[in-house]
Amino acid sequence: MKMTMAVDIKSLIDKGQLKLLKQLISDQKPAKIVEMIEELPAEEKIVVFRLLHKDQAANVFTELESDERMKLLSLFKEERLKELIETMDPDDRIEVFEELPANVVRRLLAYLSPEERKQTLTLLNYPEDSAGRIMTPYYLDITDHFTADQAIDYVRKEGSEKETVYTLFVIDDDRNLTGVVDLKDILFASNDKKISDLMTKEPISADVYTLQEEVAQIMRDYDLLALPIVDSERRLVGIITIDDIVDFMEESATEDIQKMAAIGATETSYFHTSIFKLVKSRVSWLSVLLILGSLAAFIIDGYSEILQKVTILAAFIPAITDMGGNAGGQISAMIIRSMAIGEIDKTQLKKVLIKEIVVGAILGVVLSLVMAVRAIFNTTDARVILSLGASIMVVVMVSNLLGTILPFVAKKFKLDPAVISGPLLTSIMDIISMAIYFSVAVLFLKDYL
Amino acid sequence: MKMTMAVDIKSLIDKGQLKLLKQLISDQKPAKIVEMIEELPAEEKIVVFRLLHKDQAANVFTELESDERMKLLSLFKEERLKELIETMDPDDRIEVFEELPANVVRRLLAYLSPEERKQTLTLLNYPEDSAGRIMTPYYLDITDHFTADQAIDYVRKEGSEKETVYTLFVIDDDRNLTGVVDLKDILFASNDKKISDLMTKEPISADVYTLQEEVAQIMRDYDLLALPIVDSERRLVGIITIDDIVDFMEESATEDIQKMAAIGATETSYFHTSIFKLVKSRVSWLSVLLILGSLAAFIIDGYSEILQKVTILAAFIPAITDMGGNAGGQISAMIIRSMAIGEIDKTQLKKVLIKEIVVGAILGVVLSLVMAVRAIFNTTDARVILSLGASIMVVVMVSNLLGTILPFVAKKFKLDPAVISGPLLTSIMDIISMAIYFSVAVLFLKDYL
Numbered sequence: 022m023k024m025t026m027a028v029d030i031k032s033l034i035d036k037g038q039l040k041l042l043k044q045l046i047s048d049q050k051p052a053k054i055v056e057m058i059e060e061l062p063a064e065e066k067i068v069v070f071r072l073l074h075k076d077q078a079a080n081v082f083t084e085l086e087s088d089e090r091m092k093l094l095s096l097f098k099e100e101r102l103k104e105l106i107e108t109m110d111p112d113d114r115i116e117v118f119e120e121l122p123a124n125v126v127r128r129l130l131a132y133l134s135p136e137e138r139k140q141t142l143t144l145l146n147y148p149e150d151s152a153g154r155i156m157t158p159y160y161l162d163i164t165d166h167f168t169a170d171q172a173i174d175y176v177r178k179e180g181s182e183k184e185t186v187y188t189l190f191v192i193d194d195d196r197n198l199t200g201v202v203d204l205k206d207i208l209f210a211s212n213d214k215k216i217s218d219l220m221t222k223e224p225i226s227a228d229v230y231t232l233q234e235e236v237a238q239i240m241r242d243y244d245l246l247a248l249p250i251v252d253s254e255r256r257l258v259g260i261i262t263i264d265d266i267v268d269f270m271e272e273s274a275t276e277d278i279q280k281m282a283a284i285g286a287t288e289t290s291y292f293h294t295s296i297f298k299l300v301k302s303r304v305s306w307l308s309v310l311l312i313l314g315s316l317a318a319f320i321i322d323g324y325s326e327i328l329q330k331v332t333i334l335a336a337f338i339p340a341i342t343d344m345g346g347n348a349g350g351q352i353s354a355m356i357i358r359s360m361a362i363g364e365i366d367k368t369q370l371k372k373v374l375i376k377e378i379v380v381g382a383i384l385g386v387v388l389s390l391v392m393a394v395r396a397i398f399n400t401t402d403a404r405v406i407l408s409l410g411a412s413i414m415v416v417v418m419v420s421n422l423l424g425t426i427l428p429f430v431a432k433k434f435k436l437d438p439a440v441i442s443g444p445l446l447t448s449i450m451d452i453i454s455m456a457i458y459f460s461v462a463v464l465f466l467k468d469y470l
Numbered sequence: 471m472k473m474t475m476a477v478d479i480k481s482l483i484d485k486g487q488l489k490l491l492k493q494l495i496s497d498q499k500p501a502k503i504v505e506m507i508e509e510l511p512a513e514e515k516i517v518v519f520r521l522l523h524k525d526q527a528a529n530v531f532t533e534l535e536s537d538e539r540m541k542l543l544s545l546f547k548e549e550r551l552k553e554l555i556e557t558m559d560p561d562d563r564i565e566v567f568e569e570l571p572a573n574v575v576r577r578l579l580a581y582l583s584p585e586e587r588k589q590t591l592t593l594l595n596y597p598e599d600s601a602g603r604i605m606t607p608y609y610l611d612i613t614d615h616f617t618a619d620q621a622i623d624y625v626r627k628e629g630s631e632k633e634t635v636y637t638l639f640v641i642d643d644d645r646n647l648t649g650v651v652d653l654k655d656i657l658f659a660s661n662d663k664k665i666s667d668l669m670t671k672e673p674i675s676a677d678v679y680t681l682q683e684e685v686a687q688i689m690r691d692y693d694l695l696a697l698p699i700v701d702s703e704r705r706l707v708g709i710i711t712i713d714d715i716v717d718f719m720e721e722s723a724t725e726d727i728q729k730m731a732a733i734g735a736t737e738t739s740y741f742h743t744s745i746f747k748l749v750k751s752r753v754s755w756l757s758v759l760l761i762l763g764s765l766a767a768f769i770i771d772g773y774s775e776i777l778q779k780v781t782i783l784a785a786f787i788p789a790i791t792d793m794g795g796n797a798g799g800q801i802s803a804m805i806i807r808s809m810a811i812g813e814i815d816k817t818q819l820k821k822v823l824i825k826e827i828v829v830g831a832i833l834g835v836v837l838s839l840v841m842a843v844r845a846i847f848n849t850t851d852a853r854v855i856l857s858l859g860a861s862i863m864v865v866v867m868v869s870n871l872l873g874t875i876l877p878f879v880a881k882k883f884k885l886d887p888a889v890i891s892g893p894l895l896t897s898i899m900d901i902i903s904m905a906i907y908f909s910v911a912v913l914f915l916k917d918y919l
Contacts, residue, residue, distance in 0.1 A: 050674075052691040177657050186654050187636050187695075204653070205635050208626050225499075241720060242501040244713040246636075246695065263712055264693040267719070271690060274723035275807050278730065282803030283796060290813040291804065296825060300832050303800050307793070307833065308840045311862070314792035315841070318785035318848050325781040332774040335784040336767035339791045339900040343763035344756070346795075347732060347893050351752050354731030355740065358724050364739040376745060383749050384756065391757045392764070399767050413760070444796050451788040 030057055034065050043072040051080035063092045070101070079108040086293045087120040094125065103132040110184065111137075112157040112265065115144045120288060152236050153229035155269065156250045156259030159184045162192045165199060165217035169210045176204065184262050188247040191220050198249050198257040200224055226251050229258060234273065237266050238363040277361060280439035281354060283310060306444070313448035317342070317455045324459040330469045333400050334462055337409055338455070340392070341416060345454035346447030348384060348417045349424030352377060353442040356428045360438060367432040373425055381421030389414035408465035412458045419457065420450050479506055483514055492521040500529035512541045519550070528557040535742045536569040543574065552581040559633065560586075561606040561714065564593045569737060601685050602678035604718065605699045605708030608633045611641045614648060614666035618659045625653065633711050637696040640669050647698050647706040649673055675700050678707060683722065686715050687812040726810060729888035730803060732759060755893070762897035766791070766904045773908040779918045782849050783911055786858055787904070789841070790865060794903035795896030797833060797866045798873030801826060802891040805877045809887060816881040822874055830870030838863035857914035861907045868906065869899050 033042040046054055046069070054077070058069050070078050070093070082090065082105055097105065106114065106129050118126050118141070130138050140158065147153030161183050163172055172189060180186035189207070191200035200220030210219055226249045227236050240248050240263060250259045276286060285302035287294045294302075321328070321338070328335055356373065359365040365373065393410035400406065424446055428438035463470070482491040495503055495518070503526070507515050519527050519542070531539065531554055546554065555563065555578050567575050567590070579587050589607065596602030610632050612621055621638060629635035638656070640649035649669030659668055675698045676685050689697050689712060699708045725735060734751040736743045743751075770777070770787070777784055805822065808814040814822065842859035849855065873895060877887035912919070 048670075050692055052693075173657070176654075180654060181658055186657070205625075205629060208622070208635070209630055221497075241713075241716050243499055244501075244716075246712070263695075263716070264690075267690050267693075267712070267716060270716070270719050270723070271811055274719070274727075275811065278723075278727060278803055278807045281727065281730070282800050284800050284804060291808045292813070292821070296828050296832070299825070299829050300836075303797075303829075304833055304836055307796055307800070307837055307866075310796050311789060311793055311837060311840055312844055315786060315789035315844050317788040318782075321785040321787075322782060322848060325784075328781050328784050329778055332777050333767075333771060335774075335777050335787065336770040337764060338770075338784065338787040339766040339904065340760060340764035342788045342791065343795075343893075343896060343900060344760055346792075346896075347756055347759050348752075350893070351731050351733050351756070354727055355733060358727045359740045362720055362724065364741070372741070376748070379745050380748050380752075383745070384753055387749075387753055388756055388760060391760055395761055395764050399771060417756075444792075444799070447792060447795075451792065455788065 030069065031061060031065065034068055039068070039072060042069070046072065047074075047077075051077065051084050054081045055084045063089075063096055066093060067096050070097075075104055075108045079105055079110075079113070083109060083113040083117060086289045088289050088293050088295075090117060091121070094121075102129075106132045107134075107137070110157055110159065111140060111144060112155055112184075114141060115154060118145065119149075147229055150233050151229060152227050152231045152233060152250050152261060153259070155233060155265050156229070156261050157184045158259050160190055160247070160249075160257075160260040161186055162190045162196075162257060163202075163216060164193070165191050165215070165220060167216045168212065169207045169214045169216070169219065170212040172202075172207050172216055184260065185247050188245075188260075189216075190249050190257055190260065191216060192257050196256045198224065198226055198251050198255060201249060224249065227261075228253070233269050234361065235363070236261055237270055237273075240266050273361070277357065277439045280437060281357070281442050283307070283444040310444050310448050313445075314451050316448075317451040320452060320455040320459065324463070327459070327463060327466060327470060331402075331405065331462070331466055333402075333405060334459075336399060337396070338458070341409075341412060341458045342447075342451045342454050344388065344413055345416050345420045345450035346444075347420075348381075348388075349420035349427075349446045349450055350442065351424070352380075352421055353424035353428050353438075353446055356425065357438045357442050360428060360432065367429060370426070370429040373429075374422075377421055377425045381418045384421065385414040385417040388417050404465045404468075408462045411465070412454075412461045415457050415461065416450075416454045419453060420446075423450065423453075479518065480510060480514065483517055488517070488521060491518070495521065496523075496526075500526065500533050503530045504533045512538070512545055515542060516545050519546075524553055524557045528554055528559075528562070532558060532562040532566060535738045537738050537742050539566060540570070543570075551578075555581045556583075556586070559606055559608065560589060560593060561604055561633075563590060564603060567594060568598070596678055599682050600678060601676050601680045601682060601699050601710060602708070604682060604714050605678070605710050606633045607708050609639055609696070609698075609706075609709040610635055611639045611645075611706060612665060613642070614640050614664070614669060616665045617661065618656045618663045618665070618668065619661040621651075621656050621665055633709065634696050637694075637709075638665075639698050639706055639709065640665060641706050645705040647673065647675055647700050647704060650698060673698065676710075677702070682718050683810065684812070685710055686719055686722075689715050722810070726806065726888045729886060730806070730891050732756070732893040759893050759897050762894075763900050765897075766900040769901060769904040769908065773912070776908070776912060776915060776919060780851075780854065780911070780915055782851075782854055783908075785848060786845070787907070790858075790861060790903050790907045791896075791900045793837065793862055794865050794869045794899030795893075796869075797830075797837075798869035798876075798895045798899055799891065800873070801829075801870055802873035802877050802887075802895055805874065806887045806891050809877060809881065816878060819875070819878040822878075823871075826870055826874045830867045833870065834863040834866040837866050853914045853917075857911045860914070861903075861910045864906050864910065865899075865903045868902060869895075872899065872902075 058066050176186045187204045189202050193199050200222050201224040202216055202220040206219050225243055229250055229252055247260045247262045249257055250261060252258050283306040287302050356365060389410040392413040393406050396406045396409045427441050431438040431441050507518050625635045636653045638651050642648050649671050650673040651665055651669040655668050674692055678699055678701055696709045696711045698706055699710060701707050732755040736751050805814060838859040841862040842855050845855045845858045876890050880887040880890050
């Protein structure tokens with residue numbers, strides 16, 4: 022389906038049937054148009070852009086992947102580019118600007134009116150992960166002495182340029198946020214009902230500096246379509262709508278999964294990322310982990326005497342190191358995800374720790390039994406079996422403890438907990454596991470030395 | 471904040487000031503009430519429930535964690551329980567029923583009117599991950615000869631019981647879906663404008679059997695607040711609203727992260743999951759992985775002769791096995807996530823494979839150099855260094871290949887690709903890595919034997 026659409030567009034362009042093409046795409050949604058032109062070369066994308074009216078063009082441009090946007094920016098005519106940047110919604114503009122090199126941003130800023138330039142620079146000044154960065158100033162505000170009827174008239178007159186009309190924001194003379202009201206409640210009320218009687222007082226809101234993560238939690242918990250954003254003096258300065266939060270949630274889950282798998286951020290989807298960038302996103306982490314993992318060599322090398330005499334010890338090194346990575350990886354993934362969705366906060370280490378010490382102990386005992394039974398298939402030496410079982414028990418408990426503590430430590434030092442989970446924990450645990458394994462082995466097997 | 475609220479409620483209950491309490495909570499949002507009563511013992515939660523009006527009670531009950539719901543169900547009086555189940559929205563009811571034992575569901579079904587029972591059973595019959603399972607039949611449908619004015623009157627009269635009034639669904643005489651129209655477009659239009667002129671024809675919709683994952687993709691791509699769901703004859707049977715998709719996205723990302731970290735599903739949040747259940751969610755996977763990882767012992771044991779002579783080989787076992795897990799883990803996490811958000815589909819193996827063969831080769835070469843340089847710190851034996859470098863190169867390439875192919879194979883056999891990523895891949899790679907490592911070592915070091 023996707024392919025045939027692209028071919029059709031291409032053949033229309035080739036045949037010069039641009040009028041027909043214009044008709045075909047004139048009432049398509051931006052996402053549909055993006056899908057239709059995805060496979061076209063950049064030069065022909067530009068042809069399609071010429072046929073779109075300016076709002077549509079701005080929306081389609083915003084929905085493109087960032088590598089495509091970069092490509093197109095250099096191909097647009099000066100005038101067209103100016104129009105495109107001007108027409109974009111402020112929050113979309115920020116999203117596009119974020120990914121561009123500073124010199125390009127400077128050039129594009131020059132296209133804006135002084136007022137819009139100021140507004141854009143203000144938004145760009147908020148921290149990257151803050152509510153201020155994704156809010157839009159295009160909302161409907163009313164005062165609480167409006168009647169239901171007046172409010173609806175106002176929506177009809179002023180609503181078309183706003184990001185949403187389904188939530189109205191009530192402010193006082195100082196622009197302080199005093200309430201929110203759903204359009205549906207206004208519709209259901211009698212015409213002369215006052216907004217002050219319909220609105221939710223002390224509404225749920227967030228600060229410009231609130232983390233986007235927290236904004237997502239609030240909007241999810243309260244099933245909101247839009248959240249008002251206030252400045253430090255509680256003046257309403259913007260709103261965040263649910264569609265932006267849906268995008269944020271997807272991107273942040275992807276980022277967390279990538280970090281847990283030790284992949285550097287790629288801003289574009291897989292097929293839009295070049296081989297060079299794919300390698301780049303992976304090679305530095307793999308190198309770091311290789312170096313870290315190989316540090317265990319110094320420990321193991323120190324036990325070469327016992328290894329030479331009891332070579333079966335080498336055979337179980339992978340089982341021991343895997344266990345160190347897996348047990349800690351489980352709990353840290355669990356905690357990191359719970360932190361991301363607000364089920365565990367950084368002050369709750371003690372509560373988690375108490376629970377996990379018990380969990381770790383039970384897991385340690387069970388898995389040491391599994392290990393002991395499994396080891397019988399490779400050796401009948403009771404001391405080797407004992408030392409394997411004991412090692413697994415200690416490794417599981419230590420790894421579980423470390424996997425519990427590390428995410429909290431990361432949060433404390435304002436590092437990203439997802440980065441320290443998974444492979445990094447595995448590499449650290451390699452060293453610790455080997456130290457445990459061989460210390461225990463020497464203890465049980467000292468007769469062999 | 472959360473704590474003091476709970477204490478307040480508790481002291482109000484203790485002092486018998488239920489009237490005041492009722493007033494306090496009467497216009498709170500369900501999520502707020504859940505937060506306020508979270509810390510109360512079940513018996514006192516029941517007291518609070520008695521004070522809520524029935525819609526509020528149904529909504530608060532739906533927002534509770536499933537272990538709490540189970541506890542409360544046994545404490546509600548028969549009559550109250552009946553009212554609660556009756557009042558719930560059909561989609562919420564399904565969510566609650568899903569987690570209950572079959573005998574409890576049967577008992578609760580008896581509380582419903584025949585019609586509602588039939589409806590509930592129909593919804594319960596759709597596959598667990600299908601659109602049919604989370605849709606609601608409470609939507610506004612109109613026909614296309616309505617005028618804008620008539621549509622608004624209809625919203626005002628019929629809207630209050632519906633899941634959303636911001637999207638209206640246009641059907642013909644056979645209940646076939648012919649269009650959708652946003653309430654705002656109706657508001658912006660002149661009073662006598664026909665819906666047929668305002669609606670989007672051939673609207674985006676999904677089938678009752680469409681995967682919830684795909685529904686989320688569609689709603690995200692098209693920024694929809696509600697998506698119409700049709701049956702096999704394109705008759706409109708329900709809608710899915712964005713708040714349910716926001717919940718779905720959060721849960722499915724959590725599930726994927728848990729699966730990648732080899733954790734069994736826990737349906738409740740961390741603090742609501744008992745130690746027994748936490749252990750249960752982790753121990754079987756850890757046991758399986760321990761057994762799998764220890765299979766490498768048979769390989770290594772077969773090379774005890776060379777190990778005895780070149781003990782330094784044992785020292786690098788963790789570095790080699792880690793690399794096998796990490797390289798493949800990266801690419802499989804990337805592919806699994808891209809599959810989940812619809813950027814890669816199961817037919818694109820070839821396209822991905824071509825790219826990844828090149829990526830794997832580059833990574834293999836770079837990392838073998840890193841390994842060689844790193845090895846110098848442990849040994850000056852050129853043949854050992856060569857054999858380490860060569861092993862890493864082959865391990866990276868094989869692991870990258872396996873990490874690329876496995877998610878596609880899983881999809882092909884309708885298995886969950888997230889389950890086979892991470893630890894399971896690591897364990898399989900352990901065996902393969904050790905086979906590669908020692909074969910290469912024997913090749914380079916045969917003089918020592």
